[in-house]
Amino acid sequence: GRDVRDYYEIEFKDDTRQEYLFDGSWKKTEFRYEDIKIAGKENFKDTVAYTVFGPVMYDKNFAGKRTGNTKNYAVRWKAHDPSNELLIFNKLNHAKNYADYQEAVLNLHTPGQNVVFASKSGDIAIRTQGEWPAKWNGQGDFVMPGTDSSYMWRGMIPDSETPYQYNPERGFVSSANQRPVDSTYPYYLGREYPSPRGVIINRMLAKMQQVTPQDMMRMQTDNYNVFAEMARPIFLKNINPASLSADEQKYFSMLQNWDLRNDVNSTGATVFVLTWEKFHPAVFDDEFANAPKPVQRPLESTLLEGVLKDSAYKFIDNIGTAQQETLANVALTAFKNAVVELKKAEADGKLEWAKYKNTTVSHLAKLAPFSRANLPIGGGTNIINATRDNHGPSWRMVVSLTNETEAFGIYPGGQSGNPGSRFYDNFV
Secondary structure: OOOOEEEEEEOEOOOOOOEEEEOOEEEEOEEEEEEEOOOOOOOEEEEEEEOOOOEEEEEOOEOOOOOOOOOEEEEEEHHHOOOOOHHHHHHHHHOOOHHHHHHHHOOOOOOOEEEEEEOOOOOEEEEEEOOOEOEOOOOOOOOEEOOOHHHOOOOEOOHHHOOEEEOOOOOOOOOOOOOOOOOOOOOEOOOOOOOHHHHHHHHHHHHOOOOOHHHHHHHHOOOEOHHHHHHHHHHHHHOOHHHOOHHHHHHHHHHHHOOOEOOOOOOHHHHHHHHHHHHHHHHHHHHHOOOOOOOOOOOHHHHHHHHHHOOOOOOOOOOOOOOOOOHHHHHHHHHHHHHHHHHHHHHOOOOOHHHHHOEEEOOOOOOHHHOEEEEOOOOOOOOOOOOOOOOOOOOEEEEEOOOOOEEEEEOOOOOOOOOOOOOOOOOO
16 A cells, blocks of 8 residues: 655664765764653663664664664654644534535645545545655665665655545545556555455445445445455366365365355355465465565465466466476365364364454453453455454444434444443444
8 A cells, every 4th residue: 555654774884873874975863862761660761863764763772573683774754744634624624615625635644544525515525635755666665775865755746646536427436445546647656455345345336326324334344255256266166076075075065155245154254264365375385485584475466366367377386396286286285274274163163254253352451351352243354344353443434414414433342431331342
């Protein structure tokens, strides 16, 4: 998705960090000193080095989750720039029409958001509003050299070129964080924009007529898995049921007869999710076995597109063996590996999707007695109801612009913060 944070490797002159190399000469480092108070202990004094890119976030004193700390990385993050995001909400609260909306949204800089507009007069609009760096293709995908100014941001995308829609012919606007532009857009917007949720939302909206709030509520909690609609044929076409054991045939039948819905009691959903999870390493593990760690594996959208376009996708063959593996070989391997875990899940009474997924709404302090686990909720990744094991929609809202506006909202918690109250978890 949109990337407003980049990292640069900084080359300091020596351990004092007083100077760093930039465009062929040594540039003076600026320092910020933080005095952090700790209860019952001495204050912790932190010294942060600042470069032309921004603060040095990782160095020999703080490695984060890196395996080593021999290098220095500065971060350029749009959120470090001053802005006044509260102004957009103030202006939207006073907006009366599309022109007011247009003026208000320009005050949203960071973080960028999809800002939707609708009025009782029938106007609708959406903008992917924010202050976005104008990047060249691939800029920021990896750590960049901090010694060369040519890798710096050159400015921001003008607001006049921010992607938007206003009263589109199709009669609706939507976003599930899918790519907001086509290939003709002149600016680089980053790599991954998962599209399945956007696909099914647009499909549903295109079919709807005389939409009611109840229709929208049902859509927001829908469990249809359009990603599986695209990916399941890979396994059904390339696995011969006759070659499977009795146990394997049982699970294959679940996959075959599945209605493509990740509903609470679905077993087919569990079979698919585990099979797909095993398919990714079955394809890529051999090529990445000796890659430096950590390394970014190909995205699941990349794998799906590659296999659907070419059944002889170059990564299917296992480079560690003498024979030439086919898609049928790899699909079968992935399924058999999934069966191992499916047997265990069934033995534990967790083959149904909701039990296997085990959605948990955690207390902010991660205190188990104040959390709610084993929730009977469907959905998951790539689904409109994007409820996963520990993450999901934090706020759902439906607004009906009738003569007297009606609005409905719900969140995964309760009306009371008191764990002893019956309203503590009444929205879970």
